[in-house]
Amino acid sequence: MNFDDLLRNPSSWLQGTGPEADVVISSRIRLARNLADFPFIRQCTHTDRKGIESQIKQQLLDQPFFAESTFIDVSELSKLERQLLVERQLISQELSKTEGARSVAIAKQEAFSLMINEEDHLRIQVMESGFNLKETWDRINELDDHLEERLTYAFHEKFGYLTACPTNVGTGMRVSVMLHLPALTMTDQVDKVFRSLQEINLVVRGLYGEGSQSMGDLFQISNQLTLGKTEEELLAQVKEVVTEIIAFERKAREHLLLERKRELSDRASRAIGILSSAHTITSEETMDLLSSLRMGIYLNLVTQMKIPDINRIFLETQPAHLQKIYGGELDTYDRNTERAQYLQRYLHKISRSSDSSQN
Amino acid sequence: MKCQRCEKPSTFHITEIIGEEIHEFHLCEDHAKEYMANVPPSDNTPPSTPDDSPFESSVQIQLPQSQDELEKLDQETCPICGISFYEFRQKGRFGCPYDYIHFQKELEPLLANIHGVFKHTGKRPKRMAQSSGKQTELISLRREMQQAIEKELYEKASQIRDRIRQLETS
Numbered sequence: 001m002n003f004d005d006l007l008r009n010p011s012s013w014l015q016g017t018g019p020e021a022d023v024v025i026s027s028r029i030r031l032a033r034n035l036a037d038f039p040f041i042r043q044c045t046h047t048d049r050k051g052i053e054s055q056i057k058q059q060l061l062d063q064p065f066f067a068e069s070t071f072i073d074v075s076e077l078s079k080l081e082r083q084l085l086v087e088r089q090l091i092s093q094e095l096s097k098t099e100g101a102r103s104v105a106i107a108k109q110e111a112f113s114l115m116i117n118e119e120d121h122l123r124i125q126v127m128e129s130g131f132n133l134k135e136t137w138d139r140i141n142e143l144d145d146h147l148e149e150r151l152t153y154a155f156h157e158k159f160g161y162l163t164a165c166p167t168n169v170g171t172g173m174r175v176s177v178m179l180h181l182p183a184l185t186m187t188d189q190v191d192k193v194f195r196s197l198q199e200i201n202l203v204v205r206g207l208y209g210e211g212s213q214s215m216g217d218l219f220q221i222s223n224q225l226t227l228g229k230t231e232e233e234l235l236a237q238v239k240e241v242v243t244e245i246i247a248f249e250r251k252a253r254e255h256l257l258l259e260r261k262r263e264l265s266d267r268a269s270r271a272i273g274i275l276s277s278a279h280t281i282t283s284e285e286t287m288d289l290l291s292s293l294r295m296g297i298y299l300n301l302v303t304q305m306k307i308p309d310i311n312r313i314f315l316e317t318q319p320a321h322l323q324k325i326y327g328g329e330l331d332t333y334d335r336n337t338e339r340a341q342y343l344q345r346y347l348h349k350i351s352r353s354s355d356s357s358q359n
Numbered sequence: 360m361k362c363q364r365c366e367k368p369s370t371f372h373i374t375e376i377i378g379e380e381i382h383e384f385h386l387c388e389d390h391a392k393e394y395m396a397n398v399p400p401s402d403n404t405p406p407s408t409p410d411d412s413p414f415e416s417s418v419q420i421q422l423p424q425s426q427d428e429l430e431k432l433d434q435e436t437c438p439i440c441g442i443s444f445y446e447f448r449q450k451g452r453f454g455c456p457y458d459y460i461h462f463q464k465e466l467e468p469l470l471a472n473i474h475g476v477f478k479h480t481g482k483r484p485k486r487m488a489q490s491s492g493k494q495t496e497l498i499s500l501r502r503e504m505q506q507a508i509e510k511e512l513y514e515k516a517s518q519i520r521d522r523i524r525q526l527e528t529s
Contacts, residue, residue, distance in 0.1 A: 036494035038501075039440045039455035045505050119452070141482070148484045152494060154456035159470070160479025162456045166466070167473055169459075171481040228476035 011088045016307035018130015022298045023246045025178040027132045032163045032172035033122040034154040040164040049101040059150035068108040083320035170227030175238045182217040182295045183252035216287030268296030276347035280336040362387035437461045439499045
């Protein structure tokens, strides 16, 4: 795969389109599957891992649904390239960091990705921009149907799809919706919302699922249980709760607009000020400032930038993307400098084009 | 973020829910291991990991067995992949699909504890593994072949390989 091609376009899940895009960034479903004739990953020898890889690859390559997809041997990628795929959410941290034979198949326009030899033999993932669980499920279900025509999955009458970890057994399905909740955060209501989720077995995570720390007011909500409910029931539960949170966030935004409009405008203006003039800036600070701008755009407080700009900057200021665009490896200190320069260039370009359109 | 117990970066973020209280820990790998090793004895199994984030939310896995029963159970190994129940408890990961059958009796209360129930009601593959015996046999044959190679029993290894090929193409 050509990484420059990947870089040319933002990930499809970051298009900023789709239903409820003012609050929901993306909808994602992943299915965990294992081949019946191999041990789970922890008991695999090198030969086993190779065998799993080649069996899946062989069955995929001549499939019409797989045309124009790319097979990438993750063990041969540089650390930077692996991190780039993590930032685009095409592979997990686990697949990036563990050793041994492992790979990922990525469809055209990043429509789906198949991780091979992660915690399970196969992790199928489909992502959509906006709040779009039905379509995401239809697509991944069809993909899974195609795969099971060729591969014999480990399946048990009573326990369903068998997985390496007992917390994934049954449907093997994890539904995740990524939400942008700046107003609930600003009004200190976000903790309350999340505490109520725990009671109904939903999990909240930060952007890349690395612990509870959230960045840029982005949160992922997903189902915790995978057994005993049908896929449709699991989807319906996430959908119901997310719909409520969307309404809650919108209400908080309206309230802020009514009561604290000057503060919101001030935050947005300062965000543009810092982003366009900083000499050094971390990715955390960048994400927080982008969060103020994202909300500002939806509340018509910011006119000089658009959502696609925010999404592009969001992805391209993350460490691996930044270094790939720069064309070499940078340490943290130099990355923060390079990030500031990238931001200055980007915002300068926008302000020039908006000046000329006004003339 | 730094580890709460030393200067190293924290790579493990542990959320422990005890009753109403939420405790958060941000630890480096070494201290996370130490933390996991020191969880109270009632906490028999390492926290399970939803999705790809280790140790994020700790689902309490309670095994109903008494200490004696558990010690005996720990010695029990899967005839197909060779992992012991103890090894499963240590890592929270199974060794092969057959573990679900071999340890079914112990597993059902455990699954009920995690998921509330232990009966799958969702999607099923259209093409079932009709000959699940064959699939399982392949797992153990591949393991036997590897062991034969390690012991330099090449003739035995090649016999096993022939049997594997026979099964794979049948």
